[in-house]
Amino acid sequence: MELEEMFYIPENDWYKLQAWAKIAYDEDKNEISGLMTAVPQKDGRFKISDVEILKQENTGTNTELDKDSVAEYTMKYGMKYNNPDMKFVWWHSHHTMGAFWSGTDENEINAWENNSFSLALVINLKEEYKFRVSVWKANGLPIAEHYDTTLTIDRKKPKINITEAMKKKYEELCDNQAIVTRTNYTYGTHVNQRHIWQREDTLTLENAYEQVLAKASKLQDGYVDGTLKYKDWKEGVAEVNKVCKEKKLPFRMIDWKYGKNQLLNKLMATMPDELIEFDDNDTKNRMETIAWNNAQMNGGWY
Numbered sequence: 001m002e003l004e005e006m007f008y009i010p011e012n013d014w015y016k017l018q019a020w021a022k023i024a025y026d027e028d029k030n031e032i033s034g035l036m037t038a039v040p041q042k043d044g045r046f047k048i049s050d051v052e053i054l055k056q057e058n059t060g061t062n063t064e065l066d067k068d069s070v071a072e073y074t075m076k077y078g079m080k081y082n083n084p085d086m087k088f089v090w091w092h093s094h095h096t097m098g099a100f101w102s103g104t105d106e107n108e109i110n111a112w113e114n115n116s117f118s119l120a121l122v123i124n125l126k127e128e129y130k131f132r133v134s135v136w137k138a139n140g141l142p143i144a145e146h147y148d149t150t151l152t153i154d155r156k157k158p159k160i161n162i163t164e165a166m167k168k169k170y171e172e173l174c175d176n177q178a179i180v181t182r183t184n185y186t187y188g189t190h191v192n193q194r195h196i197w198q199r200e201d202t203l204t205l206e207n208a209y210e211q212v213l214a215k216a217s218k219l220q221d222g223y224v225d226g227t228l229k230y231k232d233w234k235e236g237v238a239e240v241n242k243v244c245k246e247k248k249l250p251f252r253m254i255d256w257k258y259g260k261n262q263l264l265n266k267l268m269a270t271m272p273d274e275l276i277e278f279d280d281n282d283t284k285n286r287m288e289t290i291a292w293n294n295a296q297m298n299g300g301w302y
Contacts (some may be wrong), residue, residue, distance in 0.1 A: 004150040007119075007131065009036075009048040011155030017123055019162045021093035023170050024058065025125060029217060032056070032174060033063040033092035037074050038119055040085045048089055048121075048151065050077055060217075061210040062104055063092050076239040088112075091121040097213060099128040105204055109134055109146070121151065125273070144261045170172040208249055210277075215240050216253050224267050229251050230260045233285035250283040251276050 013036070024032035034053040040044040054069035074088055090112060094100070099122050101109070112118040113136045123129045129152035136142045219236045222228030228236070236275040237253045243250040254277045258266055 002245060003133065003147060005045070005152070007038065007046050007048060007067070007133075007149070008152035010155060011159070013049045013051045014153045014155060015160050017091060017121075018125070018127065019166060020051070020053055020162045020170070021095060022160060023162055023167060024093060024174065026093040027167075027170065028058070028174075028176060029060050029214075029221075030058040030174070031060065031063040031093050032058060032170075032178065033065055033090070035070065036089040036091055036121075037077050037081065038087040039081055039083060040087050046087070048119075048259055051091075053169065053173055055229060059176065060095075060214045061102075061207070065090075083113060085202055087117070087119050089121055090118040090143075091123070094124045094126055095123055096217060097210070098273060099130045101125050101130060101132070102210070116251045205249070208247070209251060212244065212249070212251065212253065213272060213276060216275040219253075220267050220270070220272055220275060223264065230263065233263065250279040253277075274287075 009133070014123060020032050020034065024030045033051060033056060036046050036048050037050040037054075041047050052073060052169070055066035056069075057064050057066075071108050077088070079222050090108060092105070101122065105120070107120070109120050109132065112120070117133055117135045120132045120134070121129060129151065133147045133149055135147070137143060152160075207275060219228065219233060219240075223230075223233045229242045236254050239292065241252045241255065242251075253275055256263060256266060
């Protein structure tokens with residue numbers, strides 16, 4: 001059996017993942033994460049199921065599971081299946097961003113190193129995904145190879161179903177992480193807007209892109225829901241692009257030359273990641289795959 005044929009997820013579990021991702025984005029514009037089981041079946045394949053969220057702290061670009069909750073989950077399902085060949089799958093969402101492995105994701109994957117292999121999944125609201133099999137050892141030999149492969153979804157048609165019980169559980173388990181921000185930065189007249197620009201000693205291009213994307217998403221939401229005026233939108237885009245230019249970033253927000261109503265119609269039909277333009281396709285592809293996520297920028301945003 002080929003690696004691409006070895007893993008599948010029932011549609012109920014797949015759409016439960018999508019439901020959790022949608023709740024986290026709709027409520028807080030955050031990522032969300034959890035665990036699943038991967039249990040070997042008689043036909044040689046692994047069934048991916050038992051989707052759960054755990055106690056965690058989240059932001060729009062990061063998610064961190066509580067260690068004690070992870071231990072409780074693995075013990076619970078380890079006892080249920082009592083199968084030494086089963087594995088656990090760390091999953092998380094990228095909401096409106098692309099499905100890719102960020103530098104933070106790579107660190108989390110490395111934290112699951114064991115004596116055989118581990119599994120990880122990232123999804124987004126477009127139902128795009130990346131599923132990774134990380135082989136750490138084979139017959140005692142250190143291998144450390146990573147394979148992004150197919151996760152077969154057993155489904156007939158889309159059917160995301162968010163229940164009140166899920167919303168309640170989200171409120172109980174998911175907290176917002178504290179974000180380091182510039183307290184002297186204000187934007188237009190939108191005084192309740194969450195500040196996005198972060199001060200860091202070192203800032204990767206990956207993080208820069210994520211922050212520009214988060215800022216673009218906030219501006220889009222504000223204009224669509226009416227809390228931002230046309231002037232606020234234009235000033236916000238100009239501020240983002242000023243920072244991008246000063247830091248010589250290979251991307252920026254698209255500055256559409258639309259009137260008020262045209263802009264509103266465009267934003268209502270556009271995903272946040274489509275608000276970003278790149279210097280060239282090669283840069284765009286490199287950003288999406290985060291092949292260069294260790295590239296460092298000097299200093300913070302300001």
